[in-house]
Every structure is written in structure tokens, then in C-alpha cells.
Amino acid sequence: xxxxxxxxPEFWTDSMMVQFDVFTxxxxxxxxxxxxxxxAIRDEPDRIxxxxxxxxxxxxxxxxxxxLIASGRLSRMLNDDGTSYLIIDKWTDHQRVDKxxxxxxxxxxxxxxxxxxxxxxxxxxxxxxxxxxxxxxxCYFCGNPGSIYWPRLxxxxxxxxxxxxxxxxxxxxPESTGGKNSSENLVLSCRNCNRARCNKTAFDFVTAKLSAxxxxxxxxxxxxxEGKGREGNGKENPSLCAREISGDSDGExxxxxxxxxxxxxxxxxxxxxxxxxxxxxxxxxxxxPETGFCRKAATxxxxxxxxxxxxxxxxxxxxxxxxxxxxxxxxxxKFAQSIKHVRNKKSGGTDGxxxxxxxxxxxxxxxxxxxxxxxxRARNGIQPVGTDGGxxxxxxxxxxxxxxxxxxxxxxxxx
Numbered sequence: 547x548x549x550x551x552x553x554x555p556e557f558w559t560d561s562m563m564v565q566f567d568v569f570t571x572x573x574x575x576x577x578x579x580x581x582x583x584x585x586a587i588r589d590e591p592d593r594i595x596x597x598x599x600x601x602x603x604x605x606x607x608x609x610x611x612x613x614l615i616a617s618g619r620l621s622r623m624l625n626d627d628g629t630s631y632l633i634i635d636k637w638t639d640h641q642r643v644d645k646x647x648x649x650x651x652x653x654x655x656x657x658x659x660x661x662x663x664x665x666x667x668x669x670x671x672x673x674x675x676x677x678x679x680x681x682x683x684x685c686y687f688c689g690n691p692g693s694i695y696w697p698r699l700x701x702x703x704x705x706x707x708x709x710x711x712x713x714x715x716x717x718x719x720p721e722s723t724g725g726k727n728s729s730e731n732l733v734l735s736c737r738n739c740n741r742a743r744c745n746k747t748a749f750d751f752v753t754a755k756l757s758a759x760x761x762x763x764x765x766x767x768x769x770x771x772e773g774k775g776r777e778g779n780g781k782e783n784p785s786l787c788a789r790e791i792s793g794d795s796d797g798e799x800x801x802x803x804x805x806x807x808x809x810x811x812x813x814x815x816x817x818x819x820x821x822x823x824x825x826x827x828x829x830x831x832x833x834x835p836e837t838g839f840c841r842k843a844a845t846x847x848x849x850x851x852x853x854x855x856x857x858x859x860x861x862x863x864x865x866x867x868x869x870x871x872x873x874x875x876x877x878x879x880k881f882a883q884s885i886k887h888v889r890n891k892k893s894g895g896t897d898g899x900x901x902x903x904x905x906x907x908x909x910x911x912x913x914x915x916x917x918x919x920x921x922x923r924a925r926n927g928i929q930p931v932g933t934d935g936g937x938x939x940x941x942x943x944x945x946x947x948x949x950x951x952x953x954x955x956x957x958x959x960x961x
Contacts, residue, residue: 551578551641562617565699570610573599574619577611577634583646585637589622589630605711609695612709616666623656628741630659661715661727666708668729669715670694674827677704683713686733687743687752694734712736720745826873829865834858835878843882850885857885 553575557563563571576598581587587594595607611632614620624630631651634640675681675694683694692712699705716735719725722745735743743751840850861884865877872880 549579549581549583551575554640557640562619565701565705566613566617567697567700569602569606570613573607573610574614577614577620577632578640581634581637582649582651583643584649584652585634585641586649586651587632587634588651589632605693608711609693609709612711613695613697613707616663616707616709622659623653624659625653625656628744631656661732663706663708665727665729665732666715667696667706669732669734670696670708672729672832673734675708683710683734685713685736685739686716686718687735687739687748687755690736690738692734692736710734714740716740716743718748720747723747826871828869828871829862829877831862831866833862833877835881836874839878839882842878843885846879846882848882848886850882853881853885857888860884860888 563574566574577587577594580594580597591608591611592604594611595602595604599607611620615622615632619635621633621635622630623633631653633652670681673681673683673694675683675696677696678698679694679696681694681696683692684690685692690712692710694713695709695711697705697707697709713734714737715732716739717725717727718731718733725731739751742755746754835853840852843850858881861881865880
């Protein structure tokens with residue numbers, strides 16, 4: 547129920563409020579009438595939009611609510627049961643209630659969802675949003691659409707606050723297991739996924755969701771819909787992904803295939819680098835591989851213990867100028883091959899030996915086997931002769947051997 551509120555004269559000259567545009571300021575005043583006597587409001591943006599700004603765009607109302615949260619004028623409180631509510635910060639500075647009624651919204655056990663403004667800006671940049679821009683984005687886990695809003699101030703200058711609509715900032719590694727509020731550990735998630743996930747890891751959450759509803763992997767869980775092919779006459783066409791998860795041909799459900807779960811996560815926005823776009827993205831400053839890169843590189847045939855900042859900087863700088871777009875996993879594969887190439891070039895080849903040129907007509911498999919044999923001999927102290935020829939004594943030209951030479955002495959060679 548809306549309430550009568552007062553506006554103090556100093557509100558209009560407040561140093562922070564004057565930075566917002568008229569829409570945001572009017573929405574903020576409207577929230578006072580929707581709040582209870584303690585400044586608490588149910589976290590239901592659609593209902594707030596209908597009560598306070600009924601003729602305005604609902605998405606803009608949602609974005610500006612989050613903008614007020616980012617600027618510290620509102621706080622989002624999370625209850626133990628996963629529900630949330632909004633509370634107007636410094637409520638008593640704005641309103642004086644002589645006989646406040648007991649709040650039916652505020653819970654005793656709740657915590658503030660606070661993400662630093664700097665982390666918000668870094669996440670926006672990671673997802674491709676630039677200052678003064680409104681950018682489309684998707685949920686990391688299900689692909690549902692949303693948007694990022696980085697508005698300009700009323701003066702025309704770029705603001706320092708970033709807002710999100712239909713999406714929330716979620717910790718890729720949960721806070722309960724040591725996850726930080728840094729931009730590298732933050733991804734965008736829709737409210738349903740964020741609340742349902744709780745403290746599960748990203749892998750466990752996707753696995754559980756696919757186990758509960760295997761058909762989600764065929765399209766809806768990926769943020770799309772089932773296709774209708776010509777063969778099915780309008781019926782759904784189950785994808786290969788759905789068949790893999792649902793089990794064998796006899797209908798036995800063997801649970802979600804870890805490879806399928808990984809393929810879903812691999813196609814999401816990377817939590818620790820890149821622009822964070824859904825699917826492919828171009829290389830950008832600040833990109834870096836995800837945790838476990840060296841382990842994954844080993845599965846690609848590149849054995850490395852770590853990489854240096856110089857190697858990463860050279861790789862990012864080169865591909866920035868190329869302007870090509872790849873998935874996160876593809877960028878990591880390219881980075882692994884780049885490290886291998888650069889290190890072999892500096893060392894002159896495997897184990898410090900000159901890399902032999904590829905023999906004409908030999909397949910890659912033959913070349914790989916020969917290289918492995920040469921490496922094995924080198925480890926056992928039998929160094930390859932490289933390009934020195936078949937004789938360890940070198941070529942004699944026009945000279946002839948008199949006989950078997952065990953020790954080179956005068957007269958052993960006849961010209």
C-alpha cells in the first residue's frame with residue numbers, strides 16, 4: 547500500500563542525486579511511497595514498476611533500481627530461503643515516522659548483497675559493454691537474455707555506476723568455498739539460476755539441472771528453443787546432446803555425461819577473462835586462461851608447468867590486432883600452442899637440439915613418431931646427429947679409407 551511521504555529541500559541539491567537523470571530521481575522518490583515504515587520494499591521489480599512508474603518501460607525501471615543499488619542508495623538483502631528484499635539506505639535521513647508499524651518484509655537473518663562498483667565496471671567491460679552504452683547479455687548458465695546499462699551522468703560525463711536488468715552478479719566460485727568479489731570470479735546469472743544454484747559449484751549446478759530435466763540440454767537450457775525439422779512435421783527434434791544425457795537406446799538413464807556438461811559450460815561467458823560474450827569473442831586486454839589451464843593443455847599434447855606474464859602479453863597483443871573471434875576454449879588452445887612454439891624456438895628444438903625439417907612425403911603421424919623416438923634417445927644419452935650426415939667423422943671428399951681405422955695416425959689416409 548502506498549504511503550504519504552515528504553521531500554526535504556536539501557534532496558534536490560544532494561551532491562549524488564544531482565548526478566542522476568530525472569527518471570532515476572523520480573523513481574527514487576516513488577520508492578519511498580512503496581516502502582514500509584522501515585524503508586523495506588519487496589524485491590519484485592515488475593510490481594514496483596506498475597505501482598510507481600506504470601506508464602514507463604519496465605526494463606528501464608529494473609535497470610534504474612539496480613543503478614540505485616550500485617550507487618549505494620538502495621541495498622538488496624538476501625534471506626536464508628533464497629528470497630530477497632530491498633531497503634532504502636539511510637532511511638531516517640529522508641523520512642521521519644513517529645509511530646512505525648512492524649515490518650512484514652525485514653527478516654532477522656538476512657545479509658546484504660554487496661558488489662563493489664569497480665567490480666561491476668570490470669564485469670561490464672568483460673561482457674563487452676562500454677561507458678555510456680546499453681549492452682545485451684545472457685545468463686551464464688541458461689542463456690536467458692538481459693542487458694547491461696552504463697549510463698552517462700546528467701552532466702553528460704560517463705558515470706561510475708553499472709546496472710543490470712534480468713541478470714544478477716553471481717560468484718563462479720561460491721563465497722562459501724572462498725570465492726572472491728573480484729571481476730574474475732563474477733559472471734552474470736538470471737535470478738532463477740542464481741537462487742537455485744545456492745552454494746553449488748558451476749559444474750555441480752549444471753549436472754544437477756540436467757539430471758532433473760535432461761531435455762533442457764537440447765535447447766531450452768541453452769537459452770533457445772527446440773527446432774522443428776522437415777522430417778518431424780512440426781515435432782521436436784531431440785538433439786544429440788539430449789540423447790547423450792538421457793542414456794542408452796534402451797531408455798536407461800545413466801545420468802548426465804560430464805563431457806556434455808563441460809560443453810555447456812565451455813560455451814558460456816568465461817568468468818576469468820575475455821569479453822565474456824556468449825559464444826565467440828575477440829581478444830581484449832586483460833584476457834587470461836581459466837584455472838586449470840596447464841592441466842587442460844596437457845590433454846592437448848602441450849606439457850607446460852606455467853606461463854609467464856611476457857608470454858601472455860605477447861599473445862594478447864598479437865591477437866588483439868587480428869580482430870578474430872573464438873570461444874574461450876579455442877583461445878586457450880591457441881595460447882598453449884603459442885607457448886610451445888615460442889619455447890621450442892628459443893631452445894632450438896626439443897631438448898636443445900635443432901628441430902629436424904619435415905621429410906618430404908611423410909605423414910604427420912610418422913613425423914610425430916620420429917620426433918618421439920629422438921626425444922627418447924636424447925633422454926637416454928643418445929643424442930641425434932641432426933644434419934651432420936650418416937658418418938660421425940664427416941665427409942672425406944676425394945680421400946679414401948685405407949682400411950678400418952681404429953685410431954687416426956699419420957699415414958692412415960691416402961690421397
